[in-house]
Structure formats: C-alpha cells, structure tokens
Amino acid sequence: xxxxxxxxxxxxxxxxxxxxxxxxxxxxxxxxxxxxxxxxxxxxxxxxxxxxxxxxxxxxxxxxxxxxxxxxxxxxxxxxxxxxxxxxxxxxxxxxxxxxxxxxxxxxxxxxxxx
Amino acid sequence: xxxxxxxxxxxxxxxxxxxxxxxxxxxxxxxxxxxxxxxxxxxxxxxxxxxxxxxxxxxxxxxxxxxxxxxxxxxxxxxxxxxxxxxxxxxxxxxxxxxxxxxxxxxxxxxxxxxxxxxxxxxxxxxxxxxxxxxxxxxxxxxxxxxxxxxxxxxxxxxxxxxxxxxxxxxxxxxxxxxxxxxxxxxxxxxxxxxxxxxxxxxxxxxxxxxxxxxxxxxxxxxxxxxxxxxxxxxxxxxxxxxxxxxxxxxxxxxxxxxxxxxxxxxxxxxxxxxxxxxxxxxxxxxxxxxxxxxxxxxxxxxxxxxxxxxxxxxxxxxxxxxxxxxxxxxxxxxx
Numbered sequence: 001x002x003x004x005x006x007x008x009x010x011x012x013x014x015x016x017x018x019x020x021x022x023x024x025x026x027x028x029x030x031x032x033x034x035x036x037x038x039x040x041x042x043x044x045x046x047x048x049x050x051x052x053x054x055x056x057x058x059x060x061x062x063x064x065x066x067x068x069x070x071x072x073x074x075x076x077x078x079x080x081x082x083x084x085x086x087x088x089x090x091x092x093x094x095x096x097x098x099x100x101x102x103x104x105x106x107x108x109x110x111x112x113x114x115x
Numbered sequence: 116x117x118x119x120x121x122x123x124x125x126x127x128x129x130x131x132x133x134x135x136x137x138x139x140x141x142x143x144x145x146x147x148x149x150x151x152x153x154x155x156x157x158x159x160x161x162x163x164x165x166x167x168x169x170x171x172x173x174x175x176x177x178x179x180x181x182x183x184x185x186x187x188x189x190x191x192x193x194x195x196x197x198x199x200x201x202x203x204x205x206x207x208x209x210x211x212x213x214x215x216x217x218x219x220x221x222x223x224x225x226x227x228x229x230x231x232x233x234x235x236x237x238x239x240x241x242x243x244x245x246x247x248x249x250x251x252x253x254x255x256x257x258x259x260x261x262x263x264x265x266x267x268x269x270x271x272x273x274x275x276x277x278x279x280x281x282x283x284x285x286x287x288x289x290x291x292x293x294x295x296x297x298x299x300x301x302x303x304x305x306x307x308x309x310x311x312x313x314x315x316x317x318x319x320x321x322x323x324x325x326x327x328x329x330x331x332x333x334x335x336x337x338x339x340x341x342x343x344x345x346x347x348x349x350x351x352x353x354x355x356x357x358x359x360x361x362x363x364x365x366x367x368x369x370x371x372x373x374x375x376x377x378x379x380x381x382x383x384x385x386x387x388x389x390x391x392x393x394x395x396x397x398x399x400x401x402x403x404x405x406x407x408x409x410x411x412x413x414x415x416x417x418x419x420x421x422x423x424x425x426x427x428x429x430x431x432x433x434x435x436x437x438x439x440x441x442x443x444x445x446x447x448x449x450x451x
Contacts, residue, residue: 031145033148046167049175051141051172051176073144073148075144076137
C-alpha cells in the first residue's frame, strides 16, 4: 500500500518537475543555487535528478548554459532560452487549466461526501 | 585518496567520453557548493550520500535507453518471434531429418537412429531457437535505436484505421489450425517414409548380440513388396505434404480443405489395404519364426495374421472417418 502510494506520489511530482525548474530560470542559476531556490519554495527535489535534468533541458534547447570562471570556483550557469520561455509559458497555462479542472473534480467529490 | 575524486570518477567512467570532462567539472563545483567552508571527511560523506549511488546518477545523465526492447516495440517484437519461430524450427528440423537420414549409413544401429530422431533433433531445435531469438532481438535493437517509428512498420500506413481490419481473416477458435499441426504432419511424413523404405533394417525381431546390443535378426515385412509400390507411395507423400502446406497457409478449416482432407484419408485407407493384404507383405521367415514361437499350426498362424490385418484396417478406417468428419464439422462452424 505505502510503496504503491509512494510510486504514485513520485509520478505526480515528476510531471511538475520541469515546470518548477523552468520557472526559476528567468535569471541565470547554477546547480546548487537552483536547489536552494526550490527548497526555499518547499519543492523537494533529488539532487541526483536535478543536475542531469538541467543537462537534458540544455540538449533540448530550452535553456542555455555558460561557465563563469571569474569567481574562486567555476560555476555553470543555466538560463531560459527564447524557445524555453515560450515552452514555459505554455506549460504554465496548461498547469493552470489542469489544476482548475482537477480542483473542480475534487471539490465535487468533497461535496458528495458532506451530503 | 580524495573521496570526491573517486566519486566523480565513478560517475563519469559510465558516461560517453565527450561529456565526461564537463560533467566532472560541474559535479565538482556542485559538491564544493554543498560543502561547508572548512569541511571534514564526515561532511564529504554526508554530501556524497545526498547525491546517492554514482551508478544511478550516471544513469540519470545518460540519455540513451537502459533497455533492450522498449515498450513501443515490445508487442511487435513478441509477435515477430511467435511468427518466425515455428517456421524457423519447422524448416530446420525438416532439413536436418532429410540430411541426417539420407547420410545415415546404418552404422550404430537403432540406438544411433533414435539419437538422430529425438536427442539430436531437440538440440538442433534449441540451437535454431537461440539463433532466431538473437537475430530478431538484434534487428529490433537496431531498429529502435535508429529512431524508426513502430507505426511506420504497419503495412497500411502511419495510423491505425478500422479499414485495416478488412485485410485480416476472421478465424474462430474452433476452426483454427495451429501451425504446429502442419509442422508435425511434415515431420511425421519424413519419419514414416524413412521407416517404410528401410523397414527391412528396423521392423522385425530383435535379439541381443554378443556386445549386448539389439540387433535385427529377421525383418517382419518383405522389403521388395514395399518397394514395388514406390510410384503410389510417392504420389501419397506429395498429397500428404500438399495437405500440410494447405493447412499452414489456410490457417482454418474450410470446405475446400475438408474435401482435400477427405480425398487424402480415402487415399491413405486404400493404399494401406492394398499393401497389407498383399499375400507377400509379411516375410516368410517372420511367419516361420512366429510359428516356432507359438508352436502353432499353419492354419492357426493364418487365422492370427488375418485377424491382425482385419483389426489394423478397422482402426485405420475409424480414425480416417473421424478425421474426415471432424474436418467437415469444423469447416461448418460459423462463430467462436
């Protein structure tokens, strides 16, 4: 039961992961700063998932990256590309629509129970 | 040795050469970001365990699939195996029997023959099975990784369409003829033909020889009589194999097939009756042997021979009649 629940939870969260990451990349971020941003917002993400995800997004041309070697430690910064912003806006709209739909479904369910 | 270095090495060695350096550099900078300024080995261990198993992390970085045949191709893959396997095994067994039985020079006696028919043929079938699986898997492996879309392999086009159903014959279960039936029929043909033309070497009275091996001391049938029917036998073999091929292609019982099956069974009965009622069918030496064995009279022996022939013919007629009836019955079935 609990392992089944866990796997469904993971699946739900996985669907929102790309949206969460894209939302924070309007300004350039490096791996660890992004982790901190997400954590502050309460979004828990496995670091072993996040770093590979960033590279995948770069390969799909949703984000661009460049190495900053001016500081003491070299850091790879990621930022949304034009194409990435476009995709992000559309995903955001889709997310809003979905949450509305789902909320109305879940609300109906709660009303049934209280009747 | 630095744990961080080893960790990064453990991740990057699993990755393609060209992306290694960049990932190593990024990983190192990230790990250092995660660590406090003045860190101890304990801090390093804590940080690395947050990143988790290097093999799993490498797996996340890799964008090629971590499976042999993916879900998109799996169904097609299985159905190709199911389609190819009986054909591959059937044909190779048929060739194997033909070659090994024609090359077989009667050395090694009945034991060697049984080894060819059962033991070695199972080995042959297994070898073919493994080969077929390997090559089909390899083809699908390449197909999937070369980016071919599974729907493009469909005969009718990109998307499934209800019109596609018209090209598929409707086969109710009770009418269906399994492919194994056709294959078994061809293998049976090869076996009986072999024994028919070599009856004088196999069928008869066996006794143990000096080396404790079974040896045929006298054949039961008169090989000359058997051989004299060769043109009819040849015609019968052709009929039998044609029927098997017909079954294979048709995949279900139809009236046409049922009629063909009827003709074949009639042919088989007539042929059997003609051959076994031939006065010289059973060899004289075998009859003498039997007379000695049972210490009987000529009349008693004749009576027994006639009785055996009668029963054999009756069994043949009953099975043939049932076979023919069953064919027509199945041909008449309309629904599942």
